[in-house]
Amino acid sequence: MHELPPLSVLARAAGGEPARLPTPALSLAERRDAGFVRLSVDLKRDADLRGGIEAVAGPLPGPNQWSERALWQGPAEWLLASAPDAAQALAARLQSGFDGRAALANDATDGLVVIEVSGPGARDRLAGGTGVALDPAPGRLALTRLGDVRVTLLFDGPDFRLIVERSLADYLWSWLSR
Template sequence: MAETIPSQSALAPLGLEARPWPEDAPVRMEEHAHSGKLVLRGDHRDSDFMNAVRGVLGMTPPLVPLGSMMVKGRVVLWLGPDEWLIACPAGAETALYAELRTALNGVHAALVDLTDAQTIIRISGPRARDLIAKGCTLDLHPHTFGAGHVARGTLAHAQITLLQTAGDGEAGSPAFDLYVGRSFAQHLWRWLEDAAREYPGGTDPA
């Protein structure tokens, strides 16, 4: 008999709610769990594919490398010339998946629900950029990497997708959404927590 198992976030075993970050910390991190994530692949030169995607998303997916777009509470991230990650609010992914699947019926495309395969670590604060740069070879200088910028790379040996959600000028400090596979999430969180210790105000992982 089928049982219903409640989904547990990738970082739930760490009990993060028991040790919140101080409001004035130069770096703050939180897990943004359970938000919907779909990976869409198809040829942008195929008008059937693009029309189907536009019909559902109400936008053309970003074609400029390393870009992202936000429409109707969803973020579409460029992952490759024929690959996009669609992030949507938690619980909305099932309906969006069905809608896209119907629209793409008969079209050469691939659609995969990665909602539970990855989690998002949100990093914000004036030293957020410095923290990520400690373990990442991406060029994160604000002239190169700004709000809306997406890049896949590695952070502390874990494969990540990094999206800058707020610019350095807005609200004083940048913010990043770091998508990581759930089996790497605990390692990455602990590594980040340790790397953040030099910024006073950060929680002590000990």
């Protein structure tokens, strides 16, 4: 459906390359190869839907956990990873299995921006904006506020990934690189 190449949200000119800021202390990089499906389903109420969802999207991680295939977003919400152009098809496939139940799968690729934060200064920079403990914790994520912006913070080895709403990505990038 989406025949356009994904554009950089953070480019300062149309059609630019994904934004990068490599400095010795702090390295920032915008990832444009990440697609997402936002899944809303209350698996306490509709427990029988889990099997069908996990058959398509893989195991759904528990609270504050993430895997390369799925990220926890709340008691009844997940982000499922996909290739950017495959998200819509994945959403449609999941939705068709819900059979009129209270569940919703939507392509969320365009609404989210992923920023990789790495380097020896990464932790201190993030610690200036969030009260979350930043010790390496593979597979952990935190829904938190970073410099007044709501983010999903993924612990990725010694590094971090931030998932932020598209509209706030430009501000967050400026905040991180100030």
